[in-house]
Every structure is written in structure tokens, then in C-alpha cells.
Amino acid sequence: MTETPLTTLEYALLGLLALASMSGYDVHRLFASTPLAHFSSSPGSIYPALKRLAQRGLVTAALDTSTEARPRRVYSPTEAGLAALKAWLHQSVTREEVMRNQGAIMLRFSLAEGHLSPQEVIAYLAGYRQEVMRYMEELAHYRDGMGDVSRLYEWLALEHGRRAYEEQVRWIDDAMAQIKLKHRIHDE
């Protein structure tokens, strides 16, 4: 097998279609109107991605020839598609993602509804927190090696990054608390 993994966009599409079957144009409108995950709404990215998913057998297209001038292709995930989505949602946050693919981390989180149990989501966030903390230590170590603050702008840029990660940890803590509250989960 050794199947190549899907792109972030493909997983996003899979997650959306799991929420509700829709056409490529529906996806386009969603991406154009939603500020959440910032994917491009260009047809040149969406339609080919849907096609790829269909070729892999992860989604099926139902032709809606009812009222429309052009037949709308309404996509739904297949069993294999749902399985792939779930497998992806179960992946814990990696250091790599913390550094350069923060979008994927939040995408998995926001698509977890209905696929992961509250306990699993909390475990996911706990892993996320750990990776952020680990990376922040590394950043601090690097900054210590920097020594003088001769180049102010560079130092401030580093501080910018550090603060962003700090804020992430605060958010994680609050998010975990809210999820626990909603589902009446207690520590220990």
C-alpha cells in the first residue's frame, strides 16, 4: 500500500463533507465567507482536490440533475473516507506541526466534533500543550545563546514568537477547562 498522506486541504474537505454533503461550489462559498481555516477558495484548488479524493475512493459524487442547468456534483465521504478522516483526527500534535503547520493542529481540533470523544479531545489538547512547552524551552535556550540585545528588531521578533506560544498554552488550558465543564469531567 504505502499510501501517500492527504494534504491539509484534502483532510479539510473530508471533514466538511462528513459534516454535510456538498458540491465544489458550496465549498468555494464556505471558504470565501469563513475566516476560520484560511484556505483559498479558488476553483483551481478545490475541484482538483475533490477529484483526487474521488479517485482514491474516499468520496463519491452524486449527480444532482434535478433543477439545475448544470448538474451539481454533490460529494459525500465513503466508508474509507470516514476511516481516513478518523485516523487523521487521532494523530497527536507533533513538534513539526507546532513549528510550521499550526493550521493543521487547529483544523483537526475543530473537526473533532462527533468523531472523537471528549476524553480523546482533551488528550489531544494535552499532547498539543506538551509539544508547545517543549518548543518554548528550545526557544528560550536559543535566546539565551543570543546574548546581547544589539539587534533590537531581531530580539523583538523572537519575543513575538515566544508570546504567541505562551498565548497558545493559555488557550489550551481554557479550552480544556471548558470541555471538562461541559462534559462534567473531573481531574484525577
Add this chain to the structure above:
Amino acid sequence: MTETPLTTLEYALLGLLALASMSGYDVHRLFASTPLAHFSSSPGSIYPALKRLAQRGLVTAALDTSTEARPRRVYSPTEAGLAALKAWLHQSVTREEVMRNQGAIMLRFSLAEGHLSPQEVIAYLAGYRQEVMRYMEELAHYRDGMGDVSRLYEWLALEHGRRAYEEQVRWIDDAMAQIKLKHRIHDE
């Protein structure tokens, strides 16, 4: 002319070479060791990018045949290269960048040293602040339209974004204060 703009990576290279002439391998080591701007350190991205810059006449390569086994190609920016860098550094932050290219914003800031006056950097940050505020208003508007908090994870994800932008504003304010302090610039 209608020259196509450079990629973020190419501007980063130009900015680094303006700080100090170096070879592709030096860049590789820098990218591999520095957590700052997270570019890939793979040779497949760096060497072709340097080549493109050379073809455009923005950098020149000096062959260092002194002691090395293989001749090192040490790159330096040309006059045209420095001009292109400066033009880029003078670009103010756009809404587009705030949404999906935050890295470029900070890259320009951290490379401004020696190219922009403190006043210009402060103006840059002020523009940055304005765009973030504007975008945050849009986010708030969108969230109000969301209404119920039935889908907790989606709501929390949105909150994550909002907080990140809030933190950015706080950082901008602190950064501006520090720069003003250092250069003894007073308001009004």
C-alpha cells in the same frame, strides 16, 4: 518590465545576504539552526532560489577557490538587489498578509535593521496594528452571526484565532514603546 515579485524565501535570502555575504551552505546551516523564520533548509529550495536571484541580477556569486575542495559560491546582493529589498521593506502590512502570511510581516520587521529609520519602522508597526484591528472587528462580526455555541470546538477554534490577534496587538504596542524608548522618540 512588469517584473513578477519575489517569493518570501527570495526576500529572506536577499535580506540575509545584505547582512553578510554567504554561501548556499551557510544559508542552509542558518535555516537549520535558527528557529526564527522557519524556512526549509533543504538544498532543493535554497540553491535554486539563489540561482533565480542571480539570473535576475539581484545577487552576484564570488567563487572562493582558496582552500576548499569544492569552490564555495559566496553570494552578495547587487545594487539592484538592495533596491528590491528596500522597496519590499517599505511595503506596509496588508489585510491579506494579516490573514494568511503572517510570516512575511515579521520577516520584513526583523530585516528592517539598517534599512529603515526608526520612524519608518514605527509607521510600519502602526499600519500593522491597524490592519489587525480591522480584521479582528471582522472576526467579531462573524462570531456574532454564529449565534449559538452549539458546536463548542468550532467556537473555541475561533476564539483561538481572536486571542492570537489580540496578543499581536499587545506585542506591537510593546515593540513600538521599546523602539521609541531606544531612539528617544516622543508622541506628538
Add this chain to the structure above:
DNA sequence: TATCCCATGTAACGAGTTACATGATTCT
């Protein structure tokens, strides 16, 4: 002797962007 690091590159591939194309329907 063998393996790692220096230092350069190339080749294949994939995915996203931009721009274009089509044609019906609804708004002005």
C-alpha cells in the same frame, strides 16, 4: 576502512495560483 560532515547541485513530482472557458439564470 568505513562512515560522517562539508558543499554543491539536479531530477521528478505534486500541489496551489492565476487565468481562462463555458453556459444558464437571475438581477438591474
Add this chain to the structure above:
DNA sequence: AGAATCATGTAACTCGTTACATGGGATA
């Protein structure tokens, strides 16, 4: 009547990623 919107797609292009190639010097 003309413009914008719905709804689909394709083609060219560019850039970055991965993997491979080379070959000398240093290290074990």
C-alpha cells in the same frame, strides 16, 4: 439588453519537497 452570479472545470506555470548524486576531508 447587459451584467452579475451560479457552477463547473482546464491549462500553464511556479515553487517547494523529496530523494538522489558527487566527491573530498575529517573522524572513529
